[in-house]
Amino acid sequence: MSRTHDGQHRQRPARGAFSVESVRSRFPALARADPFIFFDNAAGAQVPQQVFDAVNRHLLECNVQRGGRYPKSREVDAGIARARQTVADFVNAWSPNEIAFGMNATSFVRIVSLAIGQTLGERNEIVVTDMDHEANVATWLALEREGAKFRWWKMRDDGTLHAEDLDALVSSRTRLVACTVTSNALGSIVDVAAAAKVAHAAGAEIFLDCVHFGPHGVIDVREWNCDYLVCSGYKIFAPHMGFLWGRDEALRNLPTFREEFIPDEPPVKIEAGTFVYENVAGMRAAIEYLASLTAEMGSRAPVGSRPNLVQSMTAIRDYEEKLSLELLGILQECGATVYGIRNKERIRERVPTFCFNLPSIGPAQVTEAMSRAEIGVRDGHMYSPRLMNRLGLGIESGAVRVSLVHYNTVQEIARFAEVLRELSRDG
Numbered sequence: 001m002s003r004t005h006d007g008q009h010r011q012r013p014a015r016g017a018f019s020v021e022s023v024r025s026r027f028p029a030l031a032r033a034d035p036f037i038f039f040d041n042a043a044g045a046q047v048p049q050q051v052f053d054a055v056n057r058h059l060l061e062c063n064v065q066r067g068g069r070y071p072k073s074r075e076v077d078a079g080i081a082r083a084r085q086t087v088a089d090f091v092n093a094w095s096p097n098e099i100a101f102g103m104n105a106t107s108f109v110r111i112v113s114l115a116i117g118q119t120l121g122e123r124n125e126i127v128v129t130d131m132d133h134e135a136n137v138a139t140w141l142a143l144e145r146e147g148a149k150f151r152w153w154k155m156r157d158d159g160t161l162h163a164e165d166l167d168a169l170v171s172s173r174t175r176l177v178a179c180t181v182t183s184n185a186l187g188s189i190v191d192v193a194a195a196a197k198v199a200h201a202a203g204a205e206i207f208l209d210c211v212h213f214g215p216h217g218v219i220d221v222r223e224w225n226c227d228y229l230v231c232s233g234y235k236i237f238a239p240h241m242g243f244l245w246g247r248d249e250a251l252r253n254l255p256t257f258r259e260e261f262i263p264d265e266p267p268v269k270i271e272a273g274t275f276v277y278e279n280v281a282g283m284r285a286a287i288e289y290l291a292s293l294t295a296e297m298g299s300r301a302p303v304g305s306r307p308n309l310v311q312s313m314t315a316i317r318d319y320e321e322k323l324s325l326e327l328l329g330i331l332q333e334c335g336a337t338v339y340g341i342r343n344k345e346r347i348r349e350r351v352p353t354f355c356f357n358l359p360s361i362g363p364a365q366v367t368e369a370m371s372r373a374e375i376g377v378r379d380g381h382m383y384s385p386r387l388m389n390r391l392g393l394g395i396e397s398g399a400v401r402v403s404l405v406h407y408n409t410v411q412e413i414a415r416f417a418e419v420l421r422e423l424s425r426d427g
């Protein structure tokens with residue numbers, strides 16, 4: 001135990017854990033909004049001070065176009081190169097050139113799908129899932145005009161995708177499997193390494209939507225052995241932007257749009273035009289923030305290294321497991337229908353993102369009541385209309401989603417629980 005500045009006793013974080021108080025103090029928006037509770041993180045998370053500082057620094061000190069011979073322009077080039085390396089470490093890429101920066105995840109899925117649409121021959125089948133965000137479904141279905149055929153990898157009733165079910169869907173005609181690493185609605189984590197094995201055994205590629213998993217655990221494109229992966233900055237404590245990782249050879253083979261004088265090489269062949277450099281500076285700072293959590297945990301490894309990131313993201317995952325258990329307990333106590341994994345023994349297979357409904361109150365009424373209590377949660381289809389259909393929910397009403405990240409606390413869950421208990425009693 002140690003004493004805080006106000007003389008209260010505080011539990012020291014366990015070894016391998018970080019202090020949530022200290023984490024929260026690094027996110028100025030949390031204190032500014034107090035007593036508001038941010039429980040809608042799946043739609044976008046807050047950013048730590050160092051991300052603001054990095055964005056501001058860029059705008060104040062080197063807000064010029066890259067590629068010039070003068071120092072400020074060179075500084076922009078160097079900043080982008082450093083950011084590529086940092087993101088490469090974050091996903092465990094082989095090379096920073098496998099990282100492309102751009103607008104958001106959806107536009108990257110579209111860029112890759114437009115390219116793959118031009119390469120369909122005998123292999124014209126694409127596997128999509130009924131659990132994914134629509135960004136990783138509709139973009140592929142749009143290739144029907146190019147002659148693509150589709151196979152549906154369906155979620156099982158336990159609320160997740162099973163790689164064994166993929167086996168029967170792939171063949172020598174499969175060009176690509178497009179699936180999520182984690183459902184943005186249900187929080188279920190997919191065994192993507194097993195899915196990649198099945199896809200590759202059939203000679204197909206695999207495209208992973210890592211947007212929802214991004215803030216919750218270790219991303220490892222080598223271990224997963226995938227071919228493409230997208231993330232959004234605003235889910236991982238960075239500004240609004242996206243990045244794509246692609247296996248070098250896969251990116252080289254993609255026929256993308258580029259001006260004649262742009263080399264047919266990654267990453268520039270994937271990055272048409274100017275992207276938002278200040279946000280790229282913010283993205284690097286966000287990943288450095290994540291890596292720096294290990295210093296809180298007493299690690300002596302050099303800050304910013306891949307081992308640091310692995311340690312931080314593992315600690316986040318362990319902490320969030322406690323949040324998941326707490327939330328699940330409250331939802332079950334209130335008689336909510338929880339969609340997705342709800343078996344406590346399987347809590348490791350999910351992140352603290354829960355979709356639920358109360359028996360006799362509509363989702364919009366629940367989120368309105370939460371809003372009056374200064375708790376931000378969301379209702380609707382979560383951009384996963386096929387999943388809502390699959391769950392037997394109308395897409396206009398859908399479900400309530402509560403989505404937590406590592407700066408959320410058990411105390412916040414207790415306030416959420418008070419409102420939910422009241423609603424379930426009155427309803």
Ligand SMILES: Cc1ncc(COP(=O)(O)O)c(C=O)c1O
Binds near residue numbers: 133
């Ligand atoms: C799982 C998932 N995939 C894709 C997207 C789309 O990301 P973006 O807004 O960066 O295009 C989202 C956004 O919420 C998401 O949650």
